[in-house]
Amino acid sequence: MKFLEHIQADNILDTTISLFTAFVLGGLIGFERQYRQRTAGLRTNVLVAVGAALFVDIALALDGAAGAVRVIAYVVSGIGFLGAGVIMRQEGNIQGLNTAATLWCSAAVGAAAGADLVIESVLGTAFILAANTLLRPIVHVIDRRPLDDEAxxxxxxxxxxxxxxxxxxxxxxxxxxxxxxxxxxxxxxxxxxxxxxxxxxxxxxxxxxxxxxxxxxxxxxxxxxxxxxxxxxxxxx
The missing domain is CATH 3.30.70.260 (ACT domain)
Incomplete structure (x- = not known):
């Protein structure tokens, strides 16, 4: 009955807030990706954010800040395998790099939420959405200009x-x-x-x-x- 030792109202409330924050913020990031019909959309970004938050929250509860830091390091490297799955080469173009980077950022938002850094996770979400929306017109303008280089x-x-x-x-x-x-x-x-x-x-x-x-x-x-x-x-x- 050792699991009863971990059933504490404060811990449960803290975990609920962390997972809820990761769910909402991951949903905001995923909605933008789903709206643009990208490979990793709403559900994928939510699952990445919630999963990262849960891993960090577990480590924080079992081993404190030191354990959380170690788990965050594994999340940073491990999410790369998931990101590689959405990168494709088609018709001479490399596609999915931005989606893979967004998944990586969703994991960072989730990790921040799991570490009880709610304000930091909200700020991270705002900047991620800004990168995927506000910078798009600038990218299109730059990309459609002819190159001045020799190649x-x-x-x-x-x-x-x-x-x-x-x-x-x-x-x-x-x-x-x-x-x-x-x-x-x-x-x-x-x-x-x-x-x-x-x-x-x-x-x-x-x-x-x-x-x-x-x-x-x-x-x-x-x-x-x-x-x-x-x-x-x-x-x-």
């Missing part, structure tokens, strides 16, 4: 289509790029076989959203005049 990354859309219908295809391409704010830097048309042409559109943007580009490519491939459409990255020096 330049070029996003290129290639289309194989009927030669007689190439004008219609180019009009549809320009409309789609305009809709997603990816103006073309250059468009080249070359013969491809006896009946087709190849259209290559080089975009001004040096960084693009893969989901946007996939929508554009699917739209082009759905056109009966298009034989095949795809996008890729070229690096020029």
């Amino acid at each position: 330049e990354i070029l996003n290129v859309i290639s289309i194989i289509c009927d030669r007689q219908q190439s004008k219609l295809v180019m009009e549809q391409l320009n409309l789609a790029l305009l809709q997603y704010n990816y103006p073309p830097k250059d468009i080249e048309v070359e013969p491809f076989g006896n009946l087709d042409v190849q259209i290559e559109a080089t975009l001004i943007a040096t960084s693009i959203e893969a989901k946007d580009m996939n929508i554009i490519i699917d739209l082009l491939n759905d056109m009966p005049q298009v034989r095949h459409a795809y996008w890729d990255k070229n690096i020029t020096v």
Whole structure:
């Protein structure tokens, strides 16, 4: 019946506050990720925050501050394995880095809540949300400027289509790029076989959203005049 020794009203209340704080703050972080349809959304961030809070709270109850510090160190390193699971390489892009970093920060918020640092966990949540929301417009502006370095990354859309219908295809391409704010830097048309042409559109943007580009490519491939459409990255020096 040793468990009865740990049943104390003060300890239970303290744990409840810590877990509730981690649940709410992890939920706020996860809601922003879920709203943007990221891999690790609402439930994942809540579970990471609550789990970290529970581990730290247990260590604090059993071994005091020294035990909590050791557990926090393990949380910091251990959450990296979970973050690695949401990082993917697709279409030449590395995706999920921001989501993995957000999970890492959710664990930090949970650890702070578990250590009874409620104010610190609230402040941490505010800064995490600010990084994921307020900085997005700045990132988009910077990413869509051409590089001034010697090496330049070029996003290129290639289309194989009927030669007689190439004008219609180019009009549809320009409309789609305009809709997603990816103006073309250059468009080249070359013969491809006896009946087709190849259209290559080089975009001004040096960084693009893969989901946007996939929508554009699917739209082009759905056109009966298009034989095949795809996008890729070229690096020029």
